[in-house]
Amino acid sequence: MSTEAQRAPVPPGPAVPPPAPSPTGAPSAPPAGDLPPQAPGTRPADPPPRATLPADPPPVETTARLRVVPPTGPAAPPPPATRRRPVGAVDLTPRPGAAPAPPGAYYAYAETPVETTTRLRPVKTRHPARTxxxxxxxxxxxxxxxxxxxxxxxxxxxxxxPGDDDAYTVGRSVWHSVPVDTLFPRTLKGDGAGPGATDRTWTRLAVAPDSGCAAGLDPLLLKTLRPVGCARMVRATYTDATSSSVTTVGLVLTEGDAAKMSALSTRFTDQRLDARADLMPRTYPAEGTVAAGFGDGQRASWTVHVLTEVPAVVFAVSGFADGRPVAEPQPAAAAMAAGATTTPALAGLGHEAKGVADRVERTLRRTVTDLVEKPE
Structure with a gap:
C-alpha cells in the first residue's frame, strides 16, 4: 500500500445508537470491546498508560551445599564393571532396580578410583624357632x-x-716358621757354663729332620708327655771346642694349653721325673761326625725342662765323643752338684747337657717374644 492511501480519510462507519441510560440516569459504559466513537478524520486516542509494578529484586546467588538424600527402598547391587572410567570420573546414573528419586533429591555416588597399585609381596610368618x-x-x-x-x-x-694365647700359637708353629739357624745356632756361647764357671763353646754338627716324638723319646717318657700331646719334635747335635764330648738337644712342641703345661711342669718338679733314668731322652748320632757312635749306651747325663709360657719341652743328653759307654748315667743337676765324683760329674758332662739346653731354651723364648711383639 502506498503512503497516500495510508493518509486518506477513513469513511465514517455506521451510526452507533447512543447507549441506553442506566436506571440511575448516568450514561452506561460502552460494551466491552467497543471503542468510543471518534470524529471523522481524527487519530484514535492512545490507550491509557498501564500501571507499572515495581521491578523484582535481582536474584541473589547462593552457595548452599546440597544435602545428599539417600535413596529409599532396598539397596541394589553395584553395577557390573564394564569398562574403566577416566581418573576422577563420577557415575551419576541410577543403579538398576533402584526406586525413583523423590523430587528435589540429588544423588552423589562415591568416586571409583581406577588407579592401581603394585601388588605387595606377601611376607612369610616368622617361625618361632628362628626367632x-x-x-x-x-x-x-x-x-x-x-x-x-x-x-x-x-x-x-x-x-x-699380645697375650699367652699368642705366645702359644706362635710357639707351636715356630718349628716351620723360623730358620733352623735361629732355633739351633751354628755356634753356642757358654760363658761360665763349664765346671768352675769356665767358659764353653759348642759347635753344631748336624740337625735331625723334624719328626714325631716316638723317634726321639723313650716309650715311658712319651707316655709321660701324653697329657700335653706332641705336635712336632726337632733336634740337633753339638760338640765342645775339644771335640771330646757330644750333646743332643731337642724341642718337643706340644699341643697343650697353658693350664696343661703348668700341670705337667708341677708334676715333673713334685715327682722328680727329670731325675729318673727311665725317662732319659734319646741321642741323635750324626753320620760322618764325631757323634756317629753316640747311641743309647753312650748317654751319660741329661736334663728335661717343661716350659709354661711356651708350649715346649726342652731336653738335652750328653756323652763322650769317642763312643765309650757309661754304666751309670746321672742327671745334670746331680752331676753339677759340688763334691760329685761320678764319671759324668768329673768329665763335666752334666755342665755340657745343662749349658746347651739353656742356650737353646733362651733362643726359643727370645724368638717367640720377638714374633709376638713384632709390629704389623
Missing amino acids: AAAAACVVLGLGLIGGAVTGSWLTGRSAAE
Whole structure:
C-alpha cells in the first residue's frame, strides 16, 4: 500500500445508537470491546498508560551445599564393571532396580578410583624357632663381647696387646716358621757354663729332620708327655771346642694349653721325673761326625725342662765323643752338684747337657717374644 492511501480519510462507519441510560440516569459504559466513537478524520486516542509494578529484586546467588538424600527402598547391587572410567570420573546414573528419586533429591555416588597399585609381596610368618635362635645368638654375642671387655679390664691388658694365647700359637708353629739357624745356632756361647764357671763353646754338627716324638723319646717318657700331646719334635747335635764330648738337644712342641703345661711342669718338679733314668731322652748320632757312635749306651747325663709360657719341652743328653759307654748315667743337676765324683760329674758332662739346653731354651723364648711383639 502506498503512503497516500495510508493518509486518506477513513469513511465514517455506521451510526452507533447512543447507549441506553442506566436506571440511575448516568450514561452506561460502552460494551466491552467497543471503542468510543471518534470524529471523522481524527487519530484514535492512545490507550491509557498501564500501571507499572515495581521491578523484582535481582536474584541473589547462593552457595548452599546440597544435602545428599539417600535413596529409599532396598539397596541394589553395584553395577557390573564394564569398562574403566577416566581418573576422577563420577557415575551419576541410577543403579538398576533402584526406586525413583523423590523430587528435589540429588544423588552423589562415591568416586571409583581406577588407579592401581603394585601388588605387595606377601611376607612369610616368622617361625618361632628362628626367632628364638636369633635371640640366642644375640645374647651369646653380647656375652662374649662383655666377657672379653671384662677380662681385659681385670687383667689390665687391652685386646690389642699380645697375650699367652699368642705366645702359644706362635710357639707351636715356630718349628716351620723360623730358620733352623735361629732355633739351633751354628755356634753356642757358654760363658761360665763349664765346671768352675769356665767358659764353653759348642759347635753344631748336624740337625735331625723334624719328626714325631716316638723317634726321639723313650716309650715311658712319651707316655709321660701324653697329657700335653706332641705336635712336632726337632733336634740337633753339638760338640765342645775339644771335640771330646757330644750333646743332643731337642724341642718337643706340644699341643697343650697353658693350664696343661703348668700341670705337667708341677708334676715333673713334685715327682722328680727329670731325675729318673727311665725317662732319659734319646741321642741323635750324626753320620760322618764325631757323634756317629753316640747311641743309647753312650748317654751319660741329661736334663728335661717343661716350659709354661711356651708350649715346649726342652731336653738335652750328653756323652763322650769317642763312643765309650757309661754304666751309670746321672742327671745334670746331680752331676753339677759340688763334691760329685761320678764319671759324668768329673768329665763335666752334666755342665755340657745343662749349658746347651739353656742356650737353646733362651733362643726359643727370645724368638717367640720377638714374633709376638713384632709390629704389623
